[in-house]
Amino acid sequence: MQVVRRRTRKWMALAVAALAVLAAGLGILAPTAAYAAEGCKVDYKIQSQWGGGFTGDVKITNLGDPVSGWNLVWTFPNGQRVTQAWNATTTDAGDTVTAKNMSYNASIATGASVSFGFNGSWSGANGVPASFSLNGAVCTGAVGEPSTPPTTTPPPTGGLTAMETVAAMQPGWNLGNSLDAVGADETAWGNPRITQALIENVAAQGYNSIRIPVTWDNHQSKTAPYAVEDAYLDRVEEVVGWALDADLYVLINIHHDSWIWMSAMNTNRTVVEDRYEAIWTALADRFRDAPPELLFESVNEPQFANVDDATAYALLDDLNTSFHEIVRGTGGGNATRVLVLPTLHTNADQGRLDALSATIQALDDPNLAATIHYYGFWPFSVNVAGFTKFNDEVRADLEGYFDRAYNEFVANGIPVLVGEYGLLGFDTHTGTVEQGEKLKFFEYIGYYARQKGITLQLWDNGQHFNRTTFQWRDPELFAMTKAAWTTRSGTASTDQIYVGRAATVADVSLTLNLNGTTFQGLRVGTTNLVQGTDYTISGSTLTIKASRLTTLLGDRSYGVRGTVHAVFSQGVPWRISVISYDQPTMSAATGASATFAIPTQFKGDQLATMEAKYADGTNAGPQNWTSYKEFGRAFNPDYAAGTVTLPTAFWSEVTDGQKVTLTFHFWSGRTVTYYVTESGGTVTGSLT
Incomplete structure (x- = not known):
């Protein structure tokens, strides 16, 4: 959804407030709202038709004043039924169908259009509906008087509710491994220094929001009063300002501190609370008058060492409640700024959702949002246990995850932001998951999140968007991801x-x-x-x-x-x-376990997965609950070098002196059997 917003320079909200005070002082009355003119045109097309089924396409053109939400109603003349819809949700009462906007296409400016599609069933005839009504007004192709007066309820600060704000943030992108890098400098984890050109190029890709993770540990005094470096706050403010100037919604947080020092909260509560409160006090003061397009996230992936879930929930509730109190207490824009609260581990297991829901209910604040992360069904995400394909089990995990978040929050008026999503295997190698299976995952997550009104922010630590050339490292992946923002792909x-x-x-x-x-x-x-x-x-x-x-x-x-x-x-x-x-082949080899690689002639084929078993049939190597090892960690193909490497992570969990049978599975369906034995740090590999 593209929302018209905002300002030409940061903190413009101050100017708006000043004008309002000036007008009141001069006795100038604000203009009263006029009733909205109504008018619309609907183009209904049958794109294709087959025995008993058809695909319809509906285009709504708004000829009246802008609308911020829509319902389109029509009646089928021949008993047709909608069986599946996209870019809208549909309900029916007999022959009458109501199509309602999704979160991302709710606004239709004057003269603008939105489209949605559906699959339907028919029998005997498939006639076109005689008329359509948009928000109660019949679409005649002309502009008329309003059928109902507009609401007089004033809009929230910034003009958008929390739900509308989070919807307007779709799609989003993460500036990962930069300001959140653990080290003295934002380049510590290998990314270049952030530039305004980078932020502008991210916005140019079509993103509406940017999440800027920030780790504070090395930029905060370790003794009371735990002051945050002004220079670091200045740098964060500079990057936030660039993002706001690029018309992006911005989310900032406390990031890797969650595991560096906050995880010790149960045994070091006073220090953790004091450090946490010092950071949010500094941030709330610094950004008090920032525009509402800036959002705060209390903490990234909260976790607590050596505690049970009940204790962890209580600790997180304490942090989230303290965060809320500090930010709201500073007033200004912070009085109504959307605040984002995570579940424990930013996970959507039902217990995590229930605990956060209790916190949000207790805070009783309409400007709150919930956040979770999703990196897919774990065995598929890292390519282990034989999950090489985007199959029904992988899909069901995704659906269950988003369904739970929807039912707990979205259905109850609380927006959900998936602050990070992707595949965990990307941390090792973006080829961990085969390209086509990877594309299916990104196509489906984009589609399903839209169905549930949930906003996605892609995790990118530098492996996707090149921060120097401003090009996508995998243009095909980005094309699929971008298409999924608005539609489905075959x-x-x-x-x-x-x-x-x-x-x-x-x-x-x-x-x-x-x-x-x-x-x-x-x-x-x-x-x-x-x-x-x-x-x-x-x-x-x-x-x-x-x-x-x-x-x-x-x-x-x-x-x-x-x-x-x-x-x-x-x-x-x-x-x-x-x-x-052709059939891939491997050769005998001997070498140190730290550098052992199997000479391989791939002959055009590519490796899907590898099994490892001892002679007695039991599973060998790491994650020995499965014979299928993790791609990129237990084995790693190098097609240019003609090798398959078995790294230290594999040998560290193999019994010294025992022969291991490796079965390499290739995407062609071919296999190669190979035998390895490690003894005293030396590995011998053979075909027998």
Whole structure:
């Protein structure tokens, strides 16, 4: 949702307040609100139709005064029903359907339009509805008088409620591993110094908010009164100012302090409370008159050592309550500023949600928001235990997580901000999760968060957006992520077609995941392929013909020989790589456990996962509850070097002198069996 806002320079709220005082002193009356003119036009299209089903597209154009929320009502003439909708939520009463805005598309400016789509069912006939009503006014294509007077309730400070504020922050991005770096300087964790150009380029990508994590430990006195360095506050204020000037909503917090010193709260309560209160007192004073687009988050991922959950909940309640009291007590913009409170560990397990809900109810403040983090179903997120694909179990975990947050908070009028999301495997290697499976995750999380009215802020510690060139390191991932801000994209059962280098080329079929879209065609570059000649489509089964694959394979040298793109009615096309390969092979090797690597000829193939077992069949290596080891930590392929490395993390949990059978699983479906034995820090690897 794009919200018209705000100021040309920070703290402009002061000027607005001053004008209001001046007007009152001169006896000038503020203008009274006029009734809003109403008018609208609706374009209803049947995009595609098949036996018993169809896809509809609805475009609403607002011809009257701006609206900040909408309901569109129509009646189907032939008993049709909506079975699935996107970019709106629908309810029906018999033949009458009501479509309601999502949080991100609630506002429609004068002359502006919003669109939503749906899949429906029909029988006998599929006629177009005769009329549509927007917020009670019939859409005639003309502007008329208002059907009801507007509310006289004054808007909250900043013009937006907490729910509207958090909705306006979608989508969001994290400036990770910079001001939150643990060290003397913001470059301590490898990122360059933050510049105004970086912030402006982030905004130019389409983001509406930025989360600026800040670690205070090295910039705060370790003795009472625990003063915060003025120079560091100045630097934080400078970066916040750049972000506000770029028309971004901004969220700042206390970040890695949560584990550096706050986790000892149960045994060092007075010091932790005093340090915590000193930081928020300094921040509240510094930003007292900042505009409402600046939000405060009490603490990142709160955690407490050696306590049970009940004690941890009480400790966090103490911190959140103290934070609320300090900020609200400074007045000014802080009196109504949206404050963001985390669950324990910023986790959406039901007990964590219930505890935070109790705190929010006790505070009884309409300008509060809840925050959680989500890095996916853990085995998939780090590629362990054989979870190499975005399957039903991975999807169910995501849905359950967001459903719980919605039911606890959003459904009760409390906004939810997912302050960090992504995949944990990115910390090791952005290739930990296979590209196509990764894209499915980002497509679905964007879609599902929209359905639940939850705002997402991408965690980026420098691995996604290059902070020097201002380019995305994985443009395909960003394109999918950006599309998911507003719509769905079609995907498929795979993004890889493996063809043996010497094998006879045959037709290859894969299943399309339409995700509410319709398949439009297959493309190579800018050339549209010919249905029936190059490919066939039957329902959701796409078959690429052998003749087209042969052309793409060319001389059939190893690796990706060509790509085709499946194009859908909305969202980004789905890339399918056509790969020539042979059975991968490995060679015997000997070396120190700290540097041991298996010589590997990948021959166009790529590694999906690795199993490790002892001779008796029990699981070997770390995480021995599963035979499938963690990608990037227990093993790591290097395609350019032609090796698979087994790092120290693997050997530290292998019994010295025992032979381990490794089974390497490749994406082509091929496997390689390899044997390793470590003795006294020396590893011997062989094929027998």
